[in-house]
Amino acid sequence: MKIEDGFWVFGYGSLVWLPGFEYSERQVARMDGFSRSFCMWSIHHRGTVEDPGLVLALDAVEGGFCDGVAFFVPPETAQKTIDYLRERELISSAYLEEIHPITLHDGRKVECVAYVIDTAHEQYCGGMALEKQAQVIASAVGGRGPNTEYLYNTAEHLAKIGLSDPELDWLADRVRTLSA
Numbered sequence: 629m630k631i632e633d634g635f636w637v638f639g640y641g642s643l644v645w646l647p648g649f650e651y652s653e654r655q656v657a658r659m660d661g662f663s664r665s666f667c668m669w670s671i672h673h674r675g676t677v678e679d680p681g682l683v684l685a686l687d688a689v690e691g692g693f694c695d696g697v698a699f700f701v702p703p704e705t706a707q708k709t710i711d712y713l714r715e716r717e718l719i720s721s722a723y724l725e726e727i728h729p730i731t732l733h734d735g736r737k738v739e740c741v742a743y744v745i746d747t748a749h750e751q752y753c754g755g756m757a758l759e760k761q762a763q764v765i766a767s768a769v770g771g772r773g774p775n776t777e778y779l780y781n782t783a784e785h786l787a788k789i790g791l792s793d794p795e796l797d798w799l800a801d802r803v804r805t806l807s808a
Contacts, residue, residue, distance in 0.1 A: 629727055629739045631710050634703040636740035638730055640664045640696035641684035642778060645785035647699055648716065649709040656733040656789060657698035659742060662686040664694045664793060666761045667754040668745055672719050673772040681768030681775035682761055684782065685723065685745035687754050695791045698730055698740055710741070717743045722751040762799055766806040776803055 629635060638659055639647065666682040675681025686694060701709045717723050723743040730740045745752055768775035780803075783796040 631706050631741075632703060634701055634706050635710070636698050636700050636730065636738050637709075637713065638696055638698050638728070638740045638742040640686060640694050641782050643699075644697045644789075645781045649699075649701065649712055650705050651699035652702045653700035655698050656695065656791065657730045657740075658693055658695050659686070659728055659730045659740075660693045661688060661690070661728075662694050662742075662744060663689045663692040664696070664796075665745075665754060666756070666765070666799070667752060668722055669751040669753055670768070670770055670775070671751065672770055674770040674775040674778050675764075675768040676770060679768055680751075680764070681770055681778075682753070682756075682764050683778065686742060687745055688747070696786075697789070698732055698738070713741070713743075720749075720751060722746055722749040758795065758798060759802070762802040762806060765799065766803045776807060779803060 664684050665687040667687045668683050668685040670681040670683040671677045674683055724746050726742055726744055727739050728742045731737050765775045765779050779800055783800040786793055
């Protein structure tokens, strides 16, 4: 896959509702072998070093899958977009930029750029209990705003496109209770 020829990028969290780049096609897609999980401490965007929040990442899970949104970035904006994505997603090197196969809603199988968690990175926190995740998300605030906003927007936008995520829905309900 050559970036300059245009590329697909897979969104599973904030890219779903705030891509921040131009694209010529958008489709629901599935990536096998990973699950969407609040498994990354956020020390920039949704928390701080002193009071980290949590953000979603693709965590490798044998037999797992993640439904999200794939965006096709055309050749004319490919370099500008990959530069933007690297600045946004690789801020602390907890994500790895990788190429993975995905299946688009229309049945096509394509390669895409995906940002997956580096399980050896100090920000990785996989396996945290949902209740603990809710407590962290309810209070954390970072450079891009409250952690609650990130959770609520992601859950809401996934539900709008028919990709309701039971764990995210549970977390959103629980965080609303904790924040009341």
